[in-house]
Amino acid sequence: MRPPLERQEAERLVETYSDLVLRLSYSYLNQTQDAQDICQTVFLKLLERAPDFVSSDHEKAWIIRTTANTCKDLLKSHWRRTTVAMEAASHIPAPELEEGSLSAAVNLLPPKYRAVIYLYYYEGYSSKEIARLLGRNPATVATQLRRGRTQLKDLLESEGSS
Amino acid sequence: MKTYRDQMHGLQFTPEQKAAMVDALLAASQAPHQRRPQPRKALLFAAVAAAVILCVACASGALQATVAAFSALFGISSPAQTQVIQDRAQVIQTSDTDNGVTVSMESVMGDAHNAQILFSIRRTDGQPLLPQRPDLSWLINQDHALLFEEDSTLNMFTPAEDDQPDRYLLSSALHFVPFEATDSVLYFLFSVSSPNYPLPSGGMSLTLRNLCSYGPVSGKDEKGSIPLVEGTWDLSFHLEYDTSTLSLPTGQTFHHGPLTGTVEEIRLSPISIYLSFRYTFEEETLAAGYDPGATELSKEAWLEEQKREWFSNLPLYVTFPDGTTQDIQQDTVDLGGFSQGSVYTLSGALQTVLPLDSIASFHLGDLTIPLPD
Numbered sequence: 306m307r308p309p310l311e312r313q314e315a316e317r318l319v320e321t322y323s324d325l326v327l328r329l330s331y332s333y334l335n336q337t338q339d340a341q342d343i344c345q346t347v348f349l350k351l352l353e354r355a356p357d358f359v360s361s362d363h364e365k366a367w368i369i370r371t372t373a374n375t376c377k378d379l380l381k382s383h384w385r386r387t388t389v390a391m392e393a394a395s396h397i398p399a400p401e402l403e404e405g406s407l408s409a410a411v412n413l414l415p416p417k418y419r420a421v422i423y424l425y426y427y428e429g430y431s432s433k434e435i436a437r438l439l440g441r442n443p444a445t446v447a448t449q450l451r452r453g454r455t456q457l458k459d460l461l462e463s464e465g466s467s
Numbered sequence: 468m469k470t471y472r473d474q475m476h477g478l479q480f481t482p483e484q485k486a487a488m489v490d491a492l493l494a495a496s497q498a499p500h501q502r503r504p505q506p507r508k509a510l511l512f513a514a515v516a517a518a519v520i521l522c523v524a525c526a527s528g529a530l531q532a533t534v535a536a537f538s539a540l541f542g543i544s545s546p547a548q549t550q551v552i553q554d555r556a557q558v559i560q561t562s563d564t565d566n567g568v569t570v571s572m573e574s575v576m577g578d579a580h581n582a583q584i585l586f587s588i589r590r591t592d593g594q595p596l597l598p599q600r601p602d603l604s605w606l607i608n609q610d611h612a613l614l615f616e617e618d619s620t621l622n623m624f625t626p627a628e629d630d631q632p633d634r635y636l637l638s639s640a641l642h643f644v645p646f647e648a649t650d651s652v653l654y655f656l657f658s659v660s661s662p663n664y665p666l667p668s669g670g671m672s673l674t675l676r677n678l679c680s681y682g683p684v685s686g687k688d689e690k691g692s693i694p695l696v697e698g699t700w701d702l703s704f705h706l707e708y709d710t711s712t713l714s715l716p717t718g719q720t721f722h723h724g725p726l727t728g729t730v731e732e733i734r735l736s737p738i739s740i741y742l743s744f745r746y747t748f749e750e751e752t753l754a755a756g757y758d759p760g761a762t763e764l765s766k767e768a769w770l771e772e773q774k775r776e777w778f779s780n781l782p783l784y785v786t787f788p789d790g791t792t793q794d795i796q797q798d799t800v801d802l803g804g805f806s807q808g809s810v811y812t813l814s815g816a817l818q819t820v821l822p823l824d825s826i827a828s829f830h831l832g833d834l835t836i837p838l839p840d
Contacts, residue, residue, distance in 0.1 A: 312489070315496070411471060
């Protein structure tokens with residue numbers, strides 16, 4: 306267990322990773338209502354487990370992996386499938402999806418595909434790196450990227466991202 | 468039109484929300500630390516293995532290990548599930564040793580489109596497999612932290628002579644059975660799925676190289692993993708396991724809220740499901756719930772989101788003669804559910820074992836399909 310957290314370190318963690326957690330959780334969940342809770346969960350796990358990171362890249366990879374696992378747990382949890390009124394106070398507007406846009410098309414993919422697309426096209430990881438981050442077989446990630454690209458081909462070409 | 472990157476870049480917490488998170492984090496770090504007891508899953512594995520050894524019906528160490536692995540990973544516990552594994556698992560027990568470490572393919576269980584392959588990895592001198600380094604303690608508490616730097620698991624299912632290897636659309640998942648840092652042997656399960664074409668069988672070979680934990684990930688450094696156990700293991704074996712699958716009657720109509728579906732195909736095996744149905748939605752009923760003041764989504768995007776919610780909570784379960792049920796909606800790994808056109812498909816390996824002979828009926832929405840006796 307690491308010593309009590311200093312404010313400077315807490316601010317560094319939040320400033321460095323909170324938006325990443327928000328975007329990755331949006332990719333999995335297609336909503337932003339749970340993003341703050343997921344952020345808190347991920348940072349609390351970081352405090353609890355106190356891993357020794359060898360580099361900032363290592364720390365970021367840990368954050369991504371833990372966020373993905375937290376989102377997958379949430380997707381499976383029973384309470385999420387029952388309608389629960391969420392307080393609007395912490396509402397973060399979800400992106401406005403323009404009809405025919407790439408974002409709208411990505412949102413039609415299953416959660417696992419959306420997360421891979423996000424890590425590939427926004428965070429810039431290779432499929433091999435994504436496999437390590439998500440604990441999947443590299444061929445599985447390549448399959449998901451290939452399938453996602455097939456679905457998004459025309460839109461990707463128009464954005465110059467293929 | 469905003470690009471995908473612009474859309475994602477626009478997703479940001481406000482400065483006020485970030486400040487609130489910092490305060491909450493500081494408060495949490497100063498609260499008395501109560502370490503949650505880590506579930507002793509390795510002990511569960513050993514306990515189940517010990518119980519299985521006492522089982523009169525268990526035939527071999529590989530079968531014992533298979534039952535124990537499935538129990539530790541997926542929580543199977545009933546005699547019916549144990550019997551399924553004993554009946555269907557093909558014992559392989561082929562191994563290779565390199566650098567003082569032996570990797571063994573213990574067993575395979577599957578059907579025509581899915582396979583669950585159990586492996587073990589251990590040091591020949593019986594010492595703990597993983598390096599006993601304090602800086603690796605985080606690895607033990609991190610799910611799915613182990614990967615092989617190279618593995619040809621999927622290649623072995625793609626015939627070399629096939630001119631369209633991509634059509635198999637293979638996917639896989641790797642599960643390490645929960646372990647302790649000092650364990651001398653680790654077990655891991657490869658789940659492989661090929662929904663569109665049957666998996667090949669017969670003589671095959673497989674190469675695994677270097678067991679690694681994920682480490683620094685760099686855009687420039689392809690070898691970003693930390694090798695923990697180095698070696699190259701080549702396994703040759705013959706796969707010929709029970710591939711039987713149960714096909715249920717099709718053509719029925721079911722309902723789930725505004726969703727109406729017509730069954731096109733249902734295939735069940737003890738380790739997998741393949742389900743496809745043609746669907747329609749009561750668009751007016753759905754659209755009536757749209758409130759532009761309550762969401763930032765356009766009406767079209769909101770409707771698509773609603774449809775996905777109805778798919779994700781579609782009742783999908785089996786019932787046993789004693790009235791108990793087993794939900795399989797969220798138990799599908801790999802490809803999961805996918806909508807294309809007006810057809811929805813859910814397929815892949817399950818994180819459980821279905822004792823088909825013990826199932827009384829299959830349920831989809833409000834549809835009940837009795838299983839044949």
